[in-house]
Amino acid sequence: MNRIFIAIIIGSLSFVSLADEVTVYRWVDDNGVVHYGQHEPLTEDFSQIVVETTYSPVQAPLKNGTVPNKADEENTLANQLVKNSNIKCKNARANLKTLNEFDKVEVNDKDGKARLLTNSERLQRLRLSEKEIELYCTQTN
Structure with a gap:
């Protein structure tokens, strides 16, 4: 036993x-x-x-009964990366637009309390948004 x-x-x-x-x-x-x-x-x-031990992960079949191959997994990962990059690009552009159009921008603290950004915080976030746009936005976005 x-x-x-x-x-x-x-x-x-x-x-x-x-x-x-x-x-x-x-x-x-x-x-x-x-x-x-x-x-x-x-x-x-x-x-x-x-x-x-020898570890060899087993891929479970998909709902349609097929087992994805390595190329399918890489394409799926690439698609996820592009999708995430597009989302981050849109967020960065929206942040930049808000920071440029409004002198007073309200944010929530860690405690959930609303407060206005100081001028230096606003400038930091402007620079950060610009860098994020450079990083995540391509010519096609």
Whole structure:
């Protein structure tokens, strides 16, 4: 029974871990109960089990039953990056417009209280918005 339990623990840890090795600790508490864990126990009487693993992530099929290939994943990631960049570009342009059009700009503090930006804060945010536009906005945005 204990060997089956150890095999299950070690097997499940090998699927979770990204490392080449997994260390499992085994110890018995004062009540005689056997425990297993990945963290070294506080007691001095424990045994250490090192298991070599090879991690290979398994891609779950999509709803349509297909499994995406590496090129699909890269295209999806690229699309997400472009989408995030476009959103940041729009936000930076809106911030710049607001900061340029209004002398008094109200913001919320960390506490959620509204306050007006000082002139130096307004200038800092203007420069930041300009830099964000340079970074996130392309010719097509």
